Amino acid sequence: MAERDPSLAPKRAYPAYREDYAAWLDTQMNLLRQQRFEELDLDNLLDEVNDLGLSNFKAFVSAIEIVIANMLKWDHQPEKRSRSWIASIIEHRLRIEQDLADSPSYKSRIPDAMRRAYRTAVPTAARETGLDLRPFPADNPYSWDEVMGRDHRLD
Numbered sequence: 001m002a003e004r005d006p007s008l009a010p011k012r013a014y015p016a017y018r019e020d021y022a023a024w025l026d027t028q029m030n031l032l033r034q035q036r037f038e039e040l041d042l043d044n045l046l047d048e049v050n051d052l053g054l055s056n057f058k059a060f061v062s063a064i065e066i067v068i069a070n071m072l073k074w075d076h077q078p079e080k081r082s083r084s085w086i087a088s089i090i091e092h093r094l095r096i097e098q099d100l101a102d103s104p105s106y107k108s109r110i111p112d113a114m115r116r117a118y119r120t121a122v123p124t125a126a127r128e129t130g131l132d133l134r135p136f137p138a139d140n141p142y143s144w145d146e147v148m149g150r151d152h153r154l155d
Contacts, residue, residue: 014027015027017041017044024041024044025048028040028041028045056099056103057106057109057113059095059099060096060099060103060106060113061113061116061117062117063092063095063096063099064092064096064113064114064117064147065116065117065118065120065121065124066088066092066121066124067088067089067092067093067096067147067148068117068118068121068125068140068142068147069121069122069124069125069128070085070088070089070092070125071089071142071146071147071150071152072121072122072125072136073085073125073128073129074152076125076129076131076135076136077129077131080129081152081154082154083154085152086152086153086154089152093147093148096148097148110144114140114144114147115140118139118140122136
């Protein structure tokens with residue numbers, strides 16, 4: 001964003017963004033509720049809204065990553081399969097479902113989310129199994145349906 005001359009900005013009766021974030025945020029919410037739009041700190045508010053959107057999508061990708069990492073471990077170390085891996089898969093599938101319920105537009109971003117998640121799931125699975133990266137496929141071997149529904153049970 002372009003820098004603005006601070007001397008031209010209207011005087012604000014609230015703490016600056018960098019001085020007291022919590023107080024600044026409370027003030028911005030109150031100004032919005034009161035529809036006092038001309039008093040908003042728009043530059044910082046726009047940055048915050050953008051960051052919030054990025055952060056939420058990263059959390060969605062992270063949940064997919066954890067499911068995929070556990071599936072890779074499951075497939076590449078069958079002798080170490082555990083209830084904790086199953087529990088983690090179930091927990092993160094529920095988070096993914098909730099993210100999709102809260103943000104249905106993520107459905108159109110699933111292919112991108114899967115690519116991003118797989119890129120980080122492989123090193124995670126390698127680190128957690130102690131295996132080298134070589135046994136893991138270069139491309140994601142799992143479909144969306146497998147990530148969200150493949151059964152994992154201990155024999």
